[in-house]
Amino acid sequence: MIIDLPSTxxxxxxxxxxxxxxxxxxxxxGRVLTLAIITDDGSQAEQAIEAANDASREHPCRxxxxxxxxxxxxxxxxxxxxxxxxxxxxxxxxLRMYGPLADEGASCLVPLxxxxxxxxxxxxxxxxxxxxxxxxxxxxxxxxxDAKSERNPVRSLEQRRASYRGGDTxxxxxxxxxxxxxxxxxxxxxxxxxxTRATVTGTADSPSTQLLAGWLASCLDxxxxxxxTSSGQGIVSVVLERRSGLIELVRPDxxxxxxxxxxxxxxxxxxxxxxxxxxxxxxxxxxxxxEVYEDTLEALSKVVAARGSVTTAKSSPAARSAGxxxxxxxxxxxxxxxxxxxxxxxxxxxxxxxxxxSEPTAxxxxxxxxxxxxxxxxxxxxxxxxxxxxxxxxxxxxxKPARRGSVGRSSRGESSLSRxxxxxxxxxxxxxx
Numbered sequence: 001m002i003i004d005l006p007s008t009x010x011x012x013x014x015x016x017x018x019x020x021x022x023x024x025x026x027x028x029x030g031r032v033l034t035l036a037i038i039t040d041d042g043s044q045a046e047q048a049i050e051a052a053n054d055a056s057r058e059h060p061c062r063x064x065x066x067x068x069x070x071x072x073x074x075x076x077x078x079x080x081x082x083x084x085x086x087x088x089x090x091x092x093x094x095l096r097m098y099g100p101l102a103d104e105g106a107s108c109l110v111p112l113x114x115x116x117x118x119x120x121x122x123x124x125x126x127x128x129x130x131x132x133x134x135x136x137x138x139x140x141x142x143x144x145x146d147a148k149s150e151r152n153p154v155r156s157l158e159q160r161r162a163s164y165r166g167g168d169t170x171x172x173x174x175x176x177x178x179x180x181x182x183x184x185x186x187x188x189x190x191x192x193x194x195x196t197r198a199t200v201t202g203t204a205d206s207p208s209t210q211l212l213a214g215w216l217a218s219c220l221d222x223x224x225x226x227x228x229t230s231s232g233q234g235i236v237s238v239v240l241e242r243r244s245g246l247i248e249l250v251r252p253d254x255x256x257x258x259x260x261x262x263x264x265x266x267x268x269x270x271x272x273x274x275x276x277x278x279x280x281x282x283x284x285x286x287x288x289x290x291e292v293y294e295d296t297l298e299a300l301s302k303v304v305a306a307r308g309s310v311t312t313a314k315s316s317p318a319a320r321s322a323g324x325x326x327x328x329x330x331x332x333x334x335x336x337x338x339x340x341x342x343x344x345x346x347x348x349x350x351x352x353x354x355x356x357x358s359e360p361t362a363x364x365x366x367x368x369x370x371x372x373x374x375x376x377x378x379x380x381x382x383x384x385x386x387x388x389x390x391x392x393x394x395x396x397x398x399x400k401p402a403r404r405g406s407v408g409r410s411s412r413g414e415s416s417l418s419r420x421x422x423x424x425x426x427x428x429x430x431x432x433x
Contacts, residue, residue: 034112049092199225
């Protein structure tokens with residue numbers, strides 16, 4: 001039920017509330033707080049009321065909306081009372097203030113406050129520079145802002161840090177609850193090693209990304225890099241570096257995330273972006289100062305800004321380890337094949353090198369490449385030289401000793417010069433079979 005009271009006063013609004021309670025009896029009396037919403041008149045006000053209605057089902061409260069209208073109009077107060085299905089679990093009072101009255105929200109709020117109940121002030125749009133010094137903020141036990149709605153979301157966090165008072169909080173901080181929970185749970189699993197460095201990647205206008213980096217810097221006391229990216233939504237990824245490997249939590253699409261850590265299978269988890277309704281419900285659960293949020297704001301100065309990009313298709317540490325094992329195995333097989341080839345050549349006593357006039361390769365002239373190949377090479381050299389002498393062949397056909405620094409190709413396809421090896425000259429007939 002919606003009741004309109006145009007051009008009214010706060011006294012008449014109070015009387016109407018008492019009348020509705022006595023005649024209808026549908027309004028809950030067990031209200032735990034008064035929620036004051038300070039916003040501009042328009043569609044944004046309706047969105048805030050919808051979120052407050054959902055929150056009131058968990059926290060029964062009186063919702064008072066201070067909607068500022070045109071300041072150039074004549075001074076006027078239009079009120080609207082919503083109860084029943086249009087007001088969640090309690091009652092909603094919408095005060096539309098025009099003219100000079102638009103700046104007198106505190107005067108309109110005080111007569112409608114619940115007696116002996118805490119007050120929570122919420123600015124869904126732009127908040128005052130110092131919420132605790134605002135006339136409405138002075139009346140509130142808790143002051144909720146939303147840096148995401150500011151003109152410069154990331155820069156507004158610096159203003160929050162400079163103006164922080166006990167009881168201040170921000171919905172950009174509340175949106176991190178799931179990220180903080182998953183990262184803390186990952187660090188609780190063995191091996192219990194210290195984190196040496198962290199990298200947080202997110203869009204440039206994401207204040208939650210900045211706060212998450214500050215939280216890691218505050219809790220872990222480590223250097224944290226904040227990388228900006230144009231892909232994804234909000235926070236995209238978090239990488240924690242430890243000696244045993246990387247802990248990676250990547251959310252490329254704003255819905256599903258993949259958690260990767262050494263010794264554990266990759267896990268796909270639901271990590272959607274939190275709605276204003278969920279964040280507001282969480283903030284209304286506590287009325288005491290949030291010390292962790294305060295420490296996070298102080299640690300923002302330790303965050304190092306950097307530019308970069310994040311790739312959504314990434315390989316897990318297990319896959320990278322398997323790739324390294326495959327590469328090592330391939331290298332070992334290649335070396336084994338080279339050794340077998342050299343040994344086979346030696347076992348055949350030189351093979352094709354038996355024919356007169358053939359020159360030994362650089363690998364044949366290099367010592368230490370396998371005893372069989374070495375002996376086979378020397379026997380082949382000796383027999384080839386003897387054959388050349390007996391047949392009277394030209395000296396150019398006889399095997400020549402390899403010169404230092406020669407660029408002959410080895411059995412592994414590498415040049416001796418590129419390896420920096422010196423090939424000793426071949427000695428003719430110095431070792432018998």
